[in-house]
Amino acid sequence: MNYRNDIRNIAIIAHVDHGKTTxxxxxxxxxxxxxxxxxxxxxxxxxxxxxxxxxxxxxxxxTAVVYRGVKINIIDTPGHADFSGEVERVISMADGCLLxxxxxxxxxxxxxxxxxxxxxxGLKTIVVINKIDRPNARIPExxxxxxxxxxxxxxxxxxxxxxxxxxxxxxxxxxxxPSREGKDISPLxxxxxxxxxxxxxESGPFQMLVSNLDYDSHKxxxxxxxxxxxxxxxxxxxxxxxxxxxxxxxxVAEVFTYLGxxxxxxxxxxxxxxxxxxGIEEASIGDTIASPEQPEALPRIxxxxxxxxxxxxxxxxxxxxxxxxxxxTRQLRERLxxxxxxNISLQVQDTDSPDTFLVKGRGELHLAILxxxxxxxxxxxxxxxxxxxxxxxxxxxxxxxxxxxxxxxEKYIGVLTEMLSKRQAQLTDMHNDGGGNVRLEFHIPTKGLxxxxxxxxxxxxxxxxxxxxxxxxxxxxxxxxxxRNGVLVASEQGVAVTYGLHNxxxxxxxxxxxxxxxxxxMIVGSNSRVQDIPVNVCKEKKKTNVRSSTQDIMxxxxxxxxxxxxxxxxxxxxxxxxxxxxxxxxxxxxxxxxAQRLREISSTRRSMESSAI
Ligand SMILES: Nc1nc2c(ncn2[C@@H]2O[C@H](COP(=O)(O)OP(=O)(O)OP(=O)(O)O)[C@@H](O)[C@H]2O)c(=O)[nH]1
Ligand SMILES: [Mg+2]
Numbered sequence: 270m271n272y273r274n275d276i277r278n279i280a281i282i283a284h285v286d287h288g289k290t291t292x293x294x295x296x297x298x299x300x301x302x303x304x305x306x307x308x309x310x311x312x313x314x315x316x317x318x319x320x321x322x323x324x325x326x327x328x329x330x331x332t333a334v335v336y337r338g339v340k341i342n343i344i345d346t347p348g349h350a351d352f353s354g355e356v357e358r359v360i361s362m363a364d365g366c367l368l369x370x371x372x373x374x375x376x377x378x379x380x381x382x383x384x385x386x387x388x389x390x391g392l393k394t395i396v397v398i399n400k401i402d403r404p405n406a407r408i409p410e411x412x413x414x415x416x417x418x419x420x421x422x423x424x425x426x427x428x429x430x431x432x433x434x435x436x437x438x439x440x441x442x443x444x445x446x447p448s449r450e451g452k453d454i455s456p457l458x459x460x461x462x463x464x465x466x467x468x469x470x471e472s473g474p475f476q477m478l479v480s481n482l483d484y485d486s487h488k489x490x491x492x493x494x495x496x497x498x499x500x501x502x503x504x505x506x507x508x509x510x511x512x513x514x515x516x517x518x519x520x521v522a523e524v525f526t527y528l529g530x531x532x533x534x535x536x537x538x539x540x541x542x543x544x545x546x547x548g549i550e551e552a553s554i555g556d557t558i559a560s561p562e563q564p565e566a567l568p569r570i571x572x573x574x575x576x577x578x579x580x581x582x583x584x585x586x587x588x589x590x591x592x593x594x595x596x597x598t599r600q601l602r603e604r605l606x607x608x609x610x611x612n613i614s615l616q617v618q619d620t621d622s623p624d625t626f627l628v629k630g631r632g633e634l635h636l637a638i639l640x641x642x643x644x645x646x647x648x649x650x651x652x653x654x655x656x657x658x659x660x661x662x663x664x665x666x667x668x669x670x671x672x673x674x675x676x677x678x679e680k681y682i683g684v685l686t687e688m689l690s691k692r693q694a695q696l697t698d699m700h701n702d703g704g705g706n707v708r709l710e711f712h713i714p715t716k717g718l719x720x721x722x723x724x725x726x727x728x729x730x731x732x733x734x735x736x737x738x739x740x741x742x743x744x745x746x747x748x749x750x751x752x753r754n755g756v757l758v759a760s761e762q763g764v765a766v767t768y769g770l771h772n773x774x775x776x777x778x779x780x781x782x783x784x785x786x787x788x789x790x791m792i793v794g795s796n797s798r799v800q801d802i803p804v805n806v807c808k809e810k811k812k813t814n815v816r817s818s819t820q821d822i823m824x825x826x827x828x829x830x831x832x833x834x835x836x837x838x839x840x841x842x843x844x845x846x847x848x849x850x851x852x853x854x855x856x857x858x859x860x861x862x863x864a865q866r867l868r869e870i871s872s873t874r875r876s877m878e879s880s881a882i
Contacts, residue, residue: 283369285348300334302529351632354614365465468541474560475499522548575629593649677733692717757794763807790861
């Protein structure tokens with residue numbers, strides 16, 4: 270077996286926010302891949318607009334640096350559990366990984382998830398305790414917890430013997446002992462060169478696995494992956510093996526390798542390297558590209574199943590067609606199916622209704638990011654409440670269950686455990702740091718978690734953090750009774766006015782401002798009671814010639830409760846929809862007319878009564 274000593278391939282994995290992208294910044298900056306006067310900013314790899322706005326990584330991405338003559342291909346991955354399909358997708362490109370762990374938070378549920386994948390993939394692991402600059406760092410304890418995690422997950426004894434390093438990605442240094450003073454990141458580079466095995470080269474003609482796709486308006490589809498065997502050059506004829514084992518042939522147009530933020534044109538690329546090829550117009554993630562002489566398929570990438578589903582439908586609101594550029598069934602369908610090419614943990618299905626599609630993802634955020642992306646591209650459509658995906662196993666109904674971790678203050682334990690027990694959560698662990706901070710761990714069915722986030726933030730006044738990771742399927746726990754309050758529903762189409770909104774405020778919290786267009790059946794606020802009530806927010810005060818008091822002129826409205834897209838899909842009930850357009854996010858009842866809704870309520874009541882008899 271041959272090795273390529275001039276290359277290392279590593280993935281950077283961790284729980285959300287433990288500092289992966291910040292560490293990649295430092296590696297790029299200190300390896301001098303930029304000109305001295307080049308302004309590159311921060312979190313450079315989070316190049317997508319939504320990534321920058323939300324401060325999280327959504328897609329795994331490649332970059333590379335050169336250190337002591339060795340090219341280190343680096344794959345930055347997302348830490349949020351909803352995007353863990355990205356970790357599963359790219360892990361096979363790497364021979365080693367940096368497992369980052371926050372020096373205060375310690376190993377979190379997603380740390381366990383990504384480490385399990387790395388160990389199963391046989392990657393050499395370097396544990397990097399990051400954020401050691403934090404004043405309340407608890408390094409010895411974090412190391413002990415990390416060792417426990419390895420004991421639980423290692424598939425062979427030699428995996429227990431991991432390298433350990435300490436960093437402050439923010440301040441740009443790595444040290445081999447926490448007591449040492451840090452200068453720069455070179456101890457990390459040295460550690461990678463010394464510990465991550467160089468790529469093994471199998472003998473034989475060209476073979477690579479497609480791990481990612483990209484597009485370029487001039488060059489067309491770009492396929493990205495690691496070459497396992499042989500080499501590739503522009504104008505080579507290559508075979509593509511698809512999921513069905515069928516083979517077709519293409520001519521490679523260009524070959525690129527990575528350096529910094531650039532893709533460099535290469536005359537040839539060899540086994541062990543990570544490359545981007547153009548000219549292969551049909552490839553999908555998981556396909557093998559190989560020499561026509563020996564077109565053998567590599568094992569396809571395995572991706573975990575989605576846990577949450579919702580419908581995406583053609584906009585049926587009275588305002589349909591006003592604000593979006595794309596809104597027809599054909600456009601919506603085409604866009605959703607196109608998403609499957611790169612968003613590999615997503616699934617899309619047609620439904621009985623030609624205007625509605627069932628979209629399945631790894632969590633509410635996974636779906637919300639797709640909705641937001643489409644809305645920015647000019648699409649308008651409506652989406653339903655997300656629901657957990659159940660399965661039948663041997664005739665038994667099973668549902669997804671998650672591990673929920675909450676970091677909060679002691680004073681909120683009571684209210685949180687009460688809210689969560691209604692949602693069928695079970696407390697599995699509780700850790701008190703002695704200073705008033707607690708970490709609670711629960712097992713909770715996914716259905717109980719849907720709609721919980723906004724209630725959680727309100728209950729803890731935004732002072733707590735929650736994280737959840739898929740645990741597995743368990744027998745159905747029964748229905749959750751987590752009744753949300755009712756809503757205020759516009760009773761007429763028109764323009765909302767101060768007087769009408771002021772009246773609505775007496776019933777609950779409003780969600781819109783004066784001047785906004787509303788339609789009958791649109792949700793304009795949340796009620797302080799459990800029923801829905803119609804309100805006429807377009808109602809003007811009767812004009813009289815005499816002003817009775819100054820109070821009449823100066824009606825002050827409290828500022829409306831503005832829901833973000835994620836909050837909106839978290840908020841709605843089953844009989845409601847979110848209408849999404851490039852300009853607005855509106856909440857509505859599925860049945861727009863009050864009379865229809867009343868009929869629906871009485872017919873469900875009748876059917877419940879008759880089934881009770
Ligand atoms: N104090 C301190 N903060 C850090 C350090 N490294 C990163 N951070 C901060 O932690 C936050 C998250 O950093 P990111 O690099 O985006 O984390 P990430 O792991 O890439 O996050 P995801 O990709 O969303 O999972 C940012 O606010 C960083 O400034 C560090 O060494 N010390
Ligand atoms: Mg990141």
